[in-house]
Amino acid sequence: MAAQVIAPNESLPAAAEYFFHLDALPPAVSYSSSLELTGWLFHRRSAPIHGLRALVKSPLRPVRTFKARRKRARPALGAAYPNLPDAGMSGFLIEVDGLPLGPATLELEVRDAAKNWRTIFRDRITTLPLDWLGRMRFPQLQDSIVRRLTPPNGGGDGAREVESGELAEIKARMANAATVAAPVAIRSVLLYVTSKSNLFIREIADLVCAGFRDAGFNAELLVDTIPQEETPDDTIQIVVTPHEFYNLFLRERLPRGELQRRTRNLYLLGTEQPESDWFHSNLTIAPYARAMLDINPLGVEGYRARGLRCIHLPLGYHPMLAATKVAPPNERVVDLSLLASLTERREKFLAEHADFFAARHCHLRLVPIGFAKTETTKSYLPVNERNALLQRSKILLNIHYSDLRYFEWHRMLVGLANGCCIITETCEGYAPLVPGKHFVMVETGGIIRACEYYLGHPAEREAIARAGAAFIREHFRQAANCAACAEQIANGRYFSLGAGGDEKESGGVPLPAELRESTRDDDSLLQAIAKDLRTFFVPKSRPALTNATATGDEKTIAEIAEKRRGFVERFALQEAAVRRGEEIWSISDNDSFPAYSSPAISIVVTLYNYERYISQCLTSLERAERVAIPGGIEVLIVEDASTDRSLQYARAAQRASELAVRIVAKKFNTGLADARNLGLRLARAPYAFIMDADNLIFPRALRLLYEAITASSSAAAYSILCRFGGRPNDRRGLLSYYDWDPRMLVEHPYIDAMALFDRAQLLGLGGYNNELFKIGWFGWEDYELWLRMAASHLSARLVPNILCLYRHHEAAMSNTTNLFEIELVRHLIQRYQPLIDEYQPKERVFGVEWSRLASPSS
Numbered sequence: 001m002a003a004q005v006i007a008p009n010e011s012l013p014a015a016a017e018y019f020f021h022l023d024a025l026p027p028a029v030s031y032s033s034s035l036e037l038t039g040w041l042f043h044r045r046s047a048p049i050h051g052l053r054a055l056v057k058s059p060l061r062p063v064r065t066f067k068a069r070r071k072r073a074r075p076a077l078g079a080a081y082p083n084l085p086d087a088g089m090s091g092f093l094i095e096v097d098g099l100p101l102g103p104a105t106l107e108l109e110v111r112d113a114a115k116n117w118r119t120i121f122r123d124r125i126t127t128l129p130l131d132w133l134g135r136m137r138f139p140q141l142q143d144s145i146v147r148r149l150t151p152p153n154g155g156g157d158g159a160r161e162v163e164s165g166e167l168a169e170i171k172a173r174m175a176n177a178a179t180v181a182a183p184v185a186i187r188s189v190l191l192y193v194t195s196k197s198n199l200f201i202r203e204i205a206d207l208v209c210a211g212f213r214d215a216g217f218n219a220e221l222l223v224d225t226i227p228q229e230e231t232p233d234d235t236i237q238i239v240v241t242p243h244e245f246y247n248l249f250l251r252e253r254l255p256r257g258e259l260q261r262r263t264r265n266l267y268l269l270g271t272e273q274p275e276s277d278w279f280h281s282n283l284t285i286a287p288y289a290r291a292m293l294d295i296n297p298l299g300v301e302g303y304r305a306r307g308l309r310c311i312h313l314p315l316g317y318h319p320m321l322a323a324t325k326v327a328p329p330n331e332r333v334v335d336l337s338l339l340a341s342l343t344e345r346r347e348k349f350l351a352e353h354a355d356f357f358a359a360r361h362c363h364l365r366l367v368p369i370g371f372a373k374t375e376t377t378k379s380y381l382p383v384n385e386r387n388a389l390l391q392r393s394k395i396l397l398n399i400h401y402s403d404l405r406y407f408e409w410h411r412m413l414v415g416l417a418n419g420c421c422i423i424t425e426t427c428e429g430y431a432p433l434v435p436g437k438h439f440v441m442v443e444t445g446g447i448i449r450a451c452e453y454y455l456g457h458p459a460e461r462e463a464i465a466r467a468g469a470a471f472i473r474e475h476f477r478q479a480a481n482c483a484a485c486a487e488q489i490a491n492g493r494y495f496s497l498g499a500g501g502d503e504k505e506s507g508g509v510p511l512p513a514e515l516r517e518s519t520r521d522d523d524s525l526l527q528a529i530a531k532d533l534r535t536f537f538v539p540k541s542r543p544a545l546t547n548a549t550a551t552g553d554e555k556t557i558a559e560i561a562e563k564r565r566g567f568v569e570r571f572a573l574q575e576a577a578v579r580r581g582e583e584i585w586s587i588s589d590n591d592s593f594p595a596y597s598s599p600a601i602s603i604v605v606t607l608y609n610y611e612r613y614i615s616q617c618l619t620s621l622e623r624a625e626r627v628a629i630p631g632g633i634e635v636l637i638v639e640d641a642s643t644d645r646s647l648q649y650a651r652a653a654q655r656a657s658e659l660a661v662r663i664v665a666k667k668f669n670t671g672l673a674d675a676r677n678l679g680l681r682l683a684r685a686p687y688a689f690i691m692d693a694d695n696l697i698f699p700r701a702l703r704l705l706y707e708a709i710t711a712s713s714s715a716a717a718y719s720i721l722c723r724f725g726g727r728p729n730d731r732r733g734l735l736s737y738y739d740w741d742p743r744m745l746v747e748h749p750y751i752d753a754m755a756l757f758d759r760a761q762l763l764g765l766g767g768y769n770n771e772l773f774k775i776g777w778f779g780w781e782d783y784e785l786w787l788r789m790a791a792s793h794l795s796a797r798l799v800p801n802i803l804c805l806y807r808h809h810e811a812a813m814s815n816t817t818n819l820f821e822i823e824l825v826r827h828l829i830q831r832y833q834p835l836i837d838e839y840q841p842k843e844r845v846f847g848v849e850w851s852r853l854a855s856p857s858s
Contacts, residue, residue, distance in 0.1 A: 014118035051111035079247035080281035144528035173287035194249035211478030243281040263288040274302035316478035321417035351731040354722040358698035378739040390418035398424035436509030438468035600631040602683030620696040641669035673768035701803035716796040718755035719803035742790035753782035
C-alpha cells in the first residue's frame with residue numbers, strides 16, 4: 001500500500017508548500033503497537049513552522065495525537081539549501097505509541113505560519129501487535145514470527161510517491177534546465193571533484209577518470225576547479241558527486257545565477273542511496289544539469305521517477321582497486337572484514353551477533369556518518385592499507401546501510417578485486433554479477449550461518465572468490481562501462497520517467513543444500529523459543545541507585561547536590577585519616593595470588609553495590625585466553641565501601657577462583673575515579689585493564705589487547721564493546737566503535753573506560769580526575785582522561801573487533817550528570833582550549849552543539 005500525499009484542495013495546497021520527507025514509510029501492516037517516524041520538513045519559502053504532529057484515527061477509538069520532536073540536525077540539507085535557514089535543522093522524530101488493533105489512518109499535520117493545522121500526509125495502517133511476546137521475555141520468538149509475516153519488500157508495494165513540494169520544486173527548476181544537445185562524437189572528458197570530498201568520492205573519481213582514459217578518451221581529473229561555462233562540442237564535463245562538489249566548494253565560489261548557468265553544461269554523477277539526505281541534496285541542482293549519471297540502477301530509477309534525465313554509469317574493474325604497497329600475503333589470516341559507516345541498523349546487527357565476531361579473527365572497521373572521511377580520519381583506512389587488509393581477508397561482509405536493498409558497488413568491486421568471498425544481505429542492482437556464483441547473497445537471518453558455512457568450507461569459498469574476481473577482470477572493466485556511458489550521451493539516450501534499458505538481474509545459483517537446510521533451521525520457531533528459554537530465568541537488572549530520570553527535575557537536582565556533598569565530605573574524612581596515619585583500606589589475597597609475582601596484566605575491577613554481578617565478572621575473566629600472556633594476570637577488586645553485600649560476594653568469588661585475586665576493601669566511598677587510582681597504584685603489572693564489576697569480557701579480549709599494546713608505543717588499547725541490558729544476551733548496541741582520533745574526540749565522547757593501559761603512562765598523566773566527582777559530575781572521568789591523553793599527544797590503539805560486554809543501566813551516573821552538561825562542557829573548554837584550537841571542531845564540542853553553548857538560556 002503506497003503512502004498518500006494529500007491531493008491539492010485549494011490554490012496553494014499544503015503539501016506543495018513544504019519540502020517534506022519520511023526516511024521510511026510506515027508499514028502497511030505493523031506487528032508492533034509503537035511506531036517511530038523520522039524525516040525532515042521545512043517551508044519552500046522559509047515561512048515559520050509552529051508545530052508538527054501525528055494523528056491516529058480509528059473507528060473504535062478516539063483520535064490520538066503525538067507531538068513531533070523538531071529542530072534536529074540535517075546538515076546535508078542545510079548545505080543544499082543555503083538560502084533557507086530552517087533546512088539544516090529540519091529533522092524530526094515522532095514516537096507513536098499504542099496503535100489500535102486493526103485498521104487505522106495515520107496523518108501528519110503541520111502548523112503553518114498562521115498557526116492553522118494542515119494535513120500534508122495520510123496513510124492507512126493495520127496493526128496486529130506482537131509486543132506482548134517481548135514483554136513475556138520471548139523476543140527471539142517475536143522477531144522470528146515478524147520476519148515470517150513481513151513481505152520481502154517490507155510491506156509496501158515499492159511504489160513510493162514523491163512528496164509534492166519537492167516534485168513541484170524540481171519541475172519549477174527544470175524550466176531553466178539544459179537543453180539536450182544533438183548527438184556528437186565525444187573525445188574529451190573533464191571530471192571535477194573537490195579536495196574537501198570524502199576519500200570514497202575521490203577514489204570513485206579516480207576510477208572513472210582512469211576508465212575513460214583506458215577507453216581512449218582524453219580524460220582529466222580537476223580538483224577544486226570551477227567548471228567551464230562553454231566547452232567544445234566533443235567535450236563533456238562530469239561532477240563527482242554533486243552534493244559534495246556544490247555544497248563544499250562551488251556554492252562558495254559562484255553566485256546562484258552563474259552556478260545555475262554553468263550547471264547547464266554539466267553531467268552530475270550520483271553515488272548516494274536513494275531517499276538519503278545526500279540524494280535529496282542532489283535534487284536541488286539536478287534539474288539544471290544536462291543529465292544525472294548514477295553508479296547504481298536504484299539511483300537511476302530514483303532520479304527518473306522524478307522526471308529527471310539519468311544514465312547508468314556502472315563502476316567496474318581497474319587494477320587500482322587492488323593496488324597496495326606490500327607484497328600479497330601467502331595466506332588469508334583474517335576470517336572476516338566489514339568496512340562500513342555505522343548506522344543504527346548495522347549497530348543492531350553487530351551487537352546481536354557479537355559472540356560470533358568475538359570468537360573469530362574479524363576486522364570490523366566502522367566510520368561515523370557525519371564526520372568527513374579525509375586523509376586525517378583515522379577510522380577510514382587509506383586505499384593501500386584497505387586493499388592489504390582485504391588481501392588478508394577470507395570474507396568481506398556487507399550489511400545494508402538501511403532497509404533499502406542497495407548493492408554497494410564500490411565496496412563489492414574492491415572486495416572482489418582483492419580476492420574476498422563477499423557475503424551480503426539480499427540486494428537489488430547487482431547485475432551482471434550472479435549470486436551464488438560471483439558472491440553469496442542470503443536473507444538477513446541467514447548471514448551468520450552463511451559465514452560459518454563458508455569459513456568451514458574453504459574450497460567452496462575460494463571458488464566463489466576466484467569466479468567473482470575473474471568475472472570483473474574479464475567482463476566488467478571500468479573502461480568498457482565508461483565507453484558505453486559516453487555512447488549513450490553521444491546518441492542522446494536520456495532515459496526519463498519509466499524508461500527501461502538496464503540489464504536484468506539473474507536469479508542466481510542456488511546455495512549449497514547443507515547451507516539452505518541449516519539456514520532454514522536457524523530461523524525456525526522452535527529455535528527461537530530455545531534461544532529465549534536460555535535467558536528466560538536470568539533476572540533482569542535493577543536500575544542504578546538513583547531515581548533521576550527527568551531532565552530539569554528539581555528533585556533530581558537536589559539529589560545530585562546531596563550526592564556531591566557526600567563525596568566532598570568523605571574525601572575530607574579520607575584525607576584526615578591519611579594524615580593521622582590510619583589505614584583507609586584493607587587487603588586480602590587468595591591462595592593463588594602469591595604464585596603470580598610478576599603478572600603481565602593487572603585487571604582493576606571497581607566494585608560498588610554490584611553484589612549480583614561480581615561473580616559473573618570474575619567468571620568471564622577466568623574464561624580468558626591467558627596462555628599467550630607471559631606472566632599471566634592478576635585481579636584487583638577495589639571494593640568502594642558498598643552499602644550492600646558486595647564485599648561478601650566478592651570474597652566468596654575470590655575463594656572459588658583459580659585466578660590470582662586480591663580484594664582491596666576501602667573504608668570510605670569516594671567514587672569511581674579514586675577507586676581506579678588506588679587499584680592502579682597497588683597493581684604490579686606493567687599493563688592495567690580497567691573494568692567495572694558489572695561488565696564482562698569475551699575469552700580472546702585480554703590476549704588481543706595485550707598483543708596490540710605491546711606491538712606499539714600506545715598508551716592504551718581498546719576494542720569495540722557490546723552494550724547489553726539486564727541479561728548478557730539482551731544486546732542493545734555498541735560502544736568504543738571508532739579508531740583513536742583526537743579530532744573526533746574533541747567533538748564528542750565515543751570511547752569507554754574498559755581498556756588496557758600502559759600503567760606507567762597512565763600514572764604519569766596523574767590517573768583519573770577526582771575533581772569531577774567532588775563537584776558532582778559523575779561518569780565523565782573516562783572522557784576527561786581520554787582528552788588528557790590527546791592533549792598530551794599520547795595515542796590509543798583500537799582492536800577492531802567486539803571483545804567486551806558493557807552493561808547498560810537505564811539510569812546511569814553519566815545520565816544524571818547530563819542535567820549539568822552545559823556547565824560541564826564549559827569547564828572542559830577552559831581546561832582543554834589548546835585541543836579546541838588545534839582541531840577546531842565545527843558543529844559541536846565535547847558532545848554539545850556550539851549553538852547551545854552560545855545561547856543565553858544555557
